[in-house]
Amino acid sequence: MERVGYTNEQVNLDAVFSALADPTRRGIIARLASGDAAVGDLAEPFEMSQPAISKHLKVLEKAGLIGRRIDKQRRLSSLKAEPMKEAVNWLEQYKEFWLTSFDQLDVLLEELKTEEVNLASQKKGE
Amino acid sequence: MERVGYTNEQVNLDAVFSALADPTRRGIIARLASGDAAVGDLAEPFEMSQPAISKHLKVLEKAGLIGRRIDKQRRLSSLKAEPMKEAVNWLEQYKEFWLTSFDQLDVLLEELKTEEVNLASQKKGE
DNA sequence: TTTTAATATAACCATATAGTTATGGAACGT
DNA sequence: ACGTTCCATAACTATATGGTTATATTAAAA
Incomplete structure (x- = not known):
């Protein structure tokens, strides 16, 4: 049995904690909490190239912490915090x-x- | 002002999340929840060399997740979960x-x- | 149609991480 | 005194991570 349905699709604690271990990525999460944003918007607060931000977004996506969709030529990210719940569940033990x-x-x-x-x-x- | 006293001494979220991102280290934490243990005890459940476990313990210690003390020729580790509280605080935003x-x-x-x-x-x- | 904006991807680099084996030291048992 | 147990540390290796620049892609804008 593969743990059907529910809120989470696998939720890999390794990937989640690892994704959260970077301040840039936590910053991105904080930004997304106030609304979906395009890559450029997310990159702006950081002194870092756009490809670097794209990489961070990929890490967050693989951890299930963000979802992505296309709007015209922009890629919008949105926060998906279900894995955080799993992290908290683990921690609260x-x-x-x-x-x-x-x-x-x-x-x-x-x-x-x-x-x-x-x-x-x-x-x-x- | 440096954030005096209290429960936490610095609590570096980078280090904490990073430490938690490894299944061996989470396993060690789980083990320590049932009582302090020596390096050998902690290494036993894992197919891994003793030095590898010593490294993991060092990572956990730097994250503030365990404390260590010496008892005869054994090094005992004990769980210190305050950083987890900080992690949960951050997550619960x-x-x-x-x-x-x-x-x-x-x-x-x-x-x-x-x-x-x-x-x-x-x-x-x- | 040409240009520009937004983003991904590739190639590369430096450092970090996670493991190994080898070795050495401290404390215990004999 | 001697060997054994428990552990740390060093040296090494392979892979992962986090950044870069250069280039390609796609859609809007002119």
Whole structure:
């Protein structure tokens, strides 16, 4: 079985984390969060050649982090953040290790306990 | 000002994402989640030489993802997940893009609105 | 039709990465 | 004292990565 349908098509954590490990690419992602953009637009903030940006876009595309379409002679990119969700899912396995001080840890453990008991409910705490 | 104290000392997203981009290193992290371990223990599950594992450990250490200490002639590693928190913080900027279908997006936007009003609550529809 | 704008692709280069084998040092067991 | 265990480090290799310039392609614009 190949993990049908759903949101993600394979989502390769290697490719995703690797794509996110570059500041230029994270910058591109940030830019795309405010709307689709053409290669030229994306290249403009960086002191880098256009082919370099095209390469970065290819990396992002292979990681599934952007989609691309053609509009006239321009290639528009749009953010596709599903792989980020997968990354976060992986990372959150280790949430319990995020806290250093013990009282914070207590708080988290309390939260986790609550989540278990109360998976599909609505809670209006304060 | 250099961002004093707190949980993180610099947390370099480049190094963190880069460290996480390798399956061996993610495997090491998974192993460390169940307890501190020596280099030999960490190497055992992988078909790879000991020096290779030592290199991976160095990468993880530079990313701040593990700490190391000496016990007799063994070098123990322990998970330090604070950088993961930073990674998640960065990723969650894009939470709104994680959903593809519009009704799901509606759900999220509703959640975000609720969160604003009510920071310490949980909500889960069904 | 000719030119220009937007982008991809190829060829190239330097550095980084991920592995290897070989070797050496520190601490333990005998 | 001697060998063994645990590990780091050095030296090397192959491939990947991130950039460049040069060139080709495609559609708009003149």
